[in-house]
Amino acid sequence: MSVAAPPVPTRTYRRLPAWAPYAVLVASLAVTAGVLTALNGFTIASMFFVSAIVYAVAITATSTAVEGRRWATDRLATTLVTFAFLLAVIPLISLLWIVIGDGVERFGPTFLTTDMVGIFGSMVEGGVAHAIVGTVYVTGIAGLISVPLGIFTAIYLVEYGRGPIKRGITLLVDVMTGIPSIVAGLFAYTMFLVIFGPAYKAALIGGIALAVLMTPYVIRSVEEMLKLVPNELREASYALGVPKWLTIVKVVLRTAVAGITSGIMIATARVIGETAPLLVTVGTIQAMNWNPFDGRIETLPVYVFRQYAQGGPAADRAWAAALTLLLIVMLLNLIGRLVSKFFSPKGGR
Amino acid sequence: MSKRIDVSDLNVYYGDFLAVEGVNMTIEARSVTALIGPSGCGKSTFLRTLNRMHEVIPGAYVKGKAVMDGKDLYAPHVDPVEVRRQIGMVFQRPNPFPTMSIADNVLAGVKLNNRRISRSDAADMVERSLTGANLWNEVKDRLDKPGSSLSGGQQQRLCIARAIAVQPEVLLMDEPCSALDPISTLAIEDLIHELKNDYTIVIVTHNMQQAARVSDRTGFFNIEGTGKPGHLIEMDDTTTMFSSPSQKATEDYISGRFG
Numbered sequence: 001m002s003v004a005a006p007p008v009p010t011r012t013y014r015r016l017p018a019w020a021p022y023a024v025l026v027a028s029l030a031v032t033a034g035v036l037t038a039l040n041g042f043t044i045a046s047m048f049f050v051s052a053i054v055y056a057v058a059i060t061a062t063s064t065a066v067e068g069r070r071w072a073t074d075r076l077a078t079t080l081v082t083f084a085f086l087l088a089v090i091p092l093i094s095l096l097w098i099v100i101g102d103g104v105e106r107f108g109p110t111f112l113t114t115d116m117v118g119i120f121g122s123m124v125e126g127g128v129a130h131a132i133v134g135t136v137y138v139t140g141i142a143g144l145i146s147v148p149l150g151i152f153t154a155i156y157l158v159e160y161g162r163g164p165i166k167r168g169i170t171l172l173v174d175v176m177t178g179i180p181s182i183v184a185g186l187f188a189y190t191m192f193l194v195i196f197g198p199a200y201k202a203a204l205i206g207g208i209a210l211a212v213l214m215t216p217y218v219i220r221s222v223e224e225m226l227k228l229v230p231n232e233l234r235e236a237s238y239a240l241g242v243p244k245w246l247t248i249v250k251v252v253l254r255t256a257v258a259g260i261t262s263g264i265m266i267a268t269a270r271v272i273g274e275t276a277p278l279l280v281t282v283g284t285i286q287a288m289n290w291n292p293f294d295g296r297i298e299t300l301p302v303y304v305f306r307q308y309a310q311g312g313p314a315a316d317r318a319w320a321a322a323l324t325l326l327l328i329v330m331l332l333n334l335i336g337r338l339v340s341k342f343f344s345p346k347g348g349r
Numbered sequence: 350m351s352k353r354i355d356v357s358d359l360n361v362y363y364g365d366f367l368a369v370e371g372v373n374m375t376i377e378a379r380s381v382t383a384l385i386g387p388s389g390c391g392k393s394t395f396l397r398t399l400n401r402m403h404e405v406i407p408g409a410y411v412k413g414k415a416v417m418d419g420k421d422l423y424a425p426h427v428d429p430v431e432v433r434r435q436i437g438m439v440f441q442r443p444n445p446f447p448t449m450s451i452a453d454n455v456l457a458g459v460k461l462n463n464r465r466i467s468r469s470d471a472a473d474m475v476e477r478s479l480t481g482a483n484l485w486n487e488v489k490d491r492l493d494k495p496g497s498s499l500s501g502g503q504q505q506r507l508c509i510a511r512a513i514a515v516q517p518e519v520l521l522m523d524e525p526c527s528a529l530d531p532i533s534t535l536a537i538e539d540l541i542h543e544l545k546n547d548y549t550i551v552i553v554t555h556n557m558q559q560a561a562r563v564s565d566r567t568g569f570f571n572i573e574g575t576g577k578p579g580h581l582i583e584m585d586d587t588t589t590m591f592s593s594p595s596q597k598a599t600e601d602y603i604s605g606r607f608g
Binding site for chain 1: 430457511
């Protein structure tokens with residue numbers, strides 16, 4: 001059976017050449033710069049801002065003239081989306097830029113390995129060793145409490161919970177997500193005040209305060225991940241005579257482990273920079289404290305806060321400590337990504 | 350290792366809703382029983398009651414008896430997990446475990462139950478089950494690749510291999526070919542022919558030619574209207590069902606005249 005060749009589609013519209021958007025962009029930059037200079041209003045920021053508007057108008061107008069309305073709409077939408085993206089990225093990049101730029105001044109091996117004992121006034125020595133230990137303790141305790149608690153609650157909500165109890169817990173978790181961090185700090189402080197009296201300060205209290213903040217995040221993200229596991233896999237497991245708890249451990253959690261890990265990492269990153277609850281619960285101290293269960297302990301966010309408030313050479317230490325905190329968060333993220341990559345379900349051929 | 354099942358006066362509920370009513374049926378050992386009927390008539394629901402998978406759905410329950418081996422599957426103190434270990438199931442859509450390799454998928458019944466198995470026993474089990482599912486020659490060189498790397502038809506045969514690896518008495522198949530192309534369907538049908546030498550097979554299908562091709566006995570389910578429970582209208586040898594059914598409804602359905 002012979003089939004007639006399909007007609008060759010003909011393009012009945014004209015398109016702008018591929019270089020046209022760039023040409024329009026350069027032109028709008030040049031025109032804006034010229035006009036602003038003439039008006040004596042030239043600054044870098046104003047030039048980019050105004051030329052973005054000029055570009056959006058110019059490319060849409062050019063495109064309407066040459067390509068017609070449908071392509072012009074497409075160009076306008078592309079332009080708006082791209083600018084929105086750039087606008088969102090600018091603060092992020094400038095934040096990294098400033099933290100790294102100001103942080104490297106004092107950052108280094110000595111900074112990471114010394115504490116603040118005997119550092120006064122305009123001395124430029126001193127470091128964050130004691131604050132790193134404190135942050136690791138406090139965040140570690142928070143994680144030890146809230147990760148199991150969060151995972152078990154999420155398992156209950158997805159696999160077991162039904163009716164009003166489930167709805168109640170979900171509502172409470174939602175409310176808890178919005179707790180101001182200082183309230184969590186005061187809660188932990190008061191709890192220990194009642195039990196141990198006013199003199200007791202320890203990393204443990206800070207860990208509990210952060211756990212209050214972290215748990216709802218863990219519950220939420222793990223819950224979403226468990227919901228994503230297809231029901232067919234649970235049924236496949238049940239049909240093989242696997243009990244429910246083993247199905248949850250070996251099929252549901254195993255399938256969702258990549259998402260759970262990244263959820264936990266995000267929750268950790270969310271609380272590791274908390275300052276207010278730590279100010280009221282663990283206080284601040286100049287020296288290293290290796291005991292998480294007794295005594296004040298320094299943490300990185302509190303350290304940054306205190307040093308920056310002092311000003312002078314201390315402000316440099318604040319930036320370097322901020323950089324340290326940033327690096328710790330990035331390290332955690334990297335570990336999370338590696339775990340995800342290693343454990344995620346493998347598809348494709 | 351195959352058993353017959355006698356079902357008597359079985360009612361299947363979803364909460365308050367009676368989905369299937371008054372099923373009496375004998376499922377013969379070492380034979381293929383096909384269940385046919387229009388969508389929503391309760392044949393899949395009924396199939397899922399046979400290995401107590403129905404009650405996995407919140408609020409779902411069953412009244413009546415399903416006796417295998419002299420024991421009622423729904424008697425008190427019967428552990429549904431034990432029932433499912435004896436009555437395997439293959440689902441409509443292939444559902445290999447995405448985190449496991451092909452070999453691990455076959456071994457899932459053992460590994461997920463935390464049972465120890467020696468390396469050589471495991472290798473034997475993988476080869477025996479995959480050979481039984483007509484898949485061995487296609488995958489023997491890539492047993493450590495993920496199960497999801499196979500084609501749809503291969504995945505379904507992998508699921509059958511997984512189900513027969515634990516050597517169940519009965520194998521339930523819920524429209525196993527509905528997501529597959531004709532070639533893969535043929536492969537599965539050939540496989541069903543071989544498997545019935547060792548297993549009791551119950552298959553739900555929308556494809557009447559398939560029921561006629563593969564089954565020894567056929568049961569026809571029907572439903573009077575939405576919201577009404579499904580009933581087993583008639584059950585007989587497949588040849589009788591497709592040549593001279595005793596019920597008008599069966600004849601209408603099989604010959605394509607509805608209502």
